[in-house]
Amino acid sequence: MRAVSLLAVVGLVSAHYAVEYPTWRADSLAENTTYSEWNYPCAGVPYGVGNKTEWPIKGASVALDLHHPWAYVYINLGLGENATNFNISLTPQLLNVTGTGNFCLTDLPVPDTIADGQAATIQFVTGGQSGSALYNCADIVFRSSATSPSDGTCSNSTGVTATIVGQATTTSSGSTPTPTPNSAPAGALGVVPQTAVLGMALAFILGVMM
Numbered sequence: 001m002r003a004v005s006l007l008a009v010v011g012l013v014s015a016h017y018a019v020e021y022p023t024w025r026a027d028s029l030a031e032n033t034t035y036s037e038w039n040y041p042c043a044g045v046p047y048g049v050g051n052k053t054e055w056p057i058k059g060a061s062v063a064l065d066l067h068h069p070w071a072y073v074y075i076n077l078g079l080g081e082n083a084t085n086f087n088i089s090l091t092p093q094l095l096n097v098t099g100t101g102n103f104c105l106t107d108l109p110v111p112d113t114i115a116d117g118q119a120a121t122i123q124f125v126t127g128g129q130s131g132s133a134l135y136n137c138a139d140i141v142f143r144s145s146a147t148s149p150s151d152g153t154c155s156n157s158t159g160v161t162a163t164i165v166g167q168a169t170t171t172s173s174g175s176t177p178t179p180t181p182n183s184a185p186a187g188a189l190g191v192v193p194q195t196a197v198l199g200m201a202l203a204f205i206l207g208v209m210m
């Protein structure tokens with residue numbers, strides 16, 4: 001039983017995450033490369049080796065394929081060719097995303113000052129239980145004429161949910177909060193399913209394998 005559990009966790013933690021849209025600079029999970037998602041700012045993938053996507057100025061979306069039980073997700077923007085300063089946050093509210101599989105964010109808050117034809121790089125950052133971060137980048141050109149994929153191709157897998165960290169859980173007026181004696185205090189851990197907690201504990205033990 002124990003062996004089965006450990007194998008299951010190894011499966012979860014061995015693949016970090018993939019960027020599905022816009023197309024990432026290159027597949028940072030590919031074998032036989034020096035790429036590593038541990039490496040800031042773009043997983044060791046040099047600028048110019050890969051794809052550049054025409055990305056909408058309004059209604060922009062991103063899609064990830066998440067492989068960990070949960071992650072804090074940050075999406076940053078750096079302007080220009082070969083940007084190194086990712087100083088524009090497209091996720092001003094910290095997101096805790098639980099579950100594995102497809103995760104989609106739509107209508108990202110692109111600054112009004114961005115003009116048609118502006119080159120930029122989107123930096124994806126996920127933070128996990130260890131405190132370390134995983135990085136990926138996608139190179140783009142903003143286009144007012146571009147459109148994001150339709151809803152069918154940008155959706156959340158079953159069980160994938162995003163919670164804004166630090167935002168109090170909303171309850172309808174008059175309702176009585178359900179006692180949860182063994183749960184963590186208010187905050188991120190309170191929303192993590194028990195299965196994820198188990199996975200996190202085992203992942204901690206196996207931290208070197210992440």
Ligand SMILES: [Cu+2]
Pocket residue numbers: 012013014015016017068210
């Ligand atoms: Cu991983």
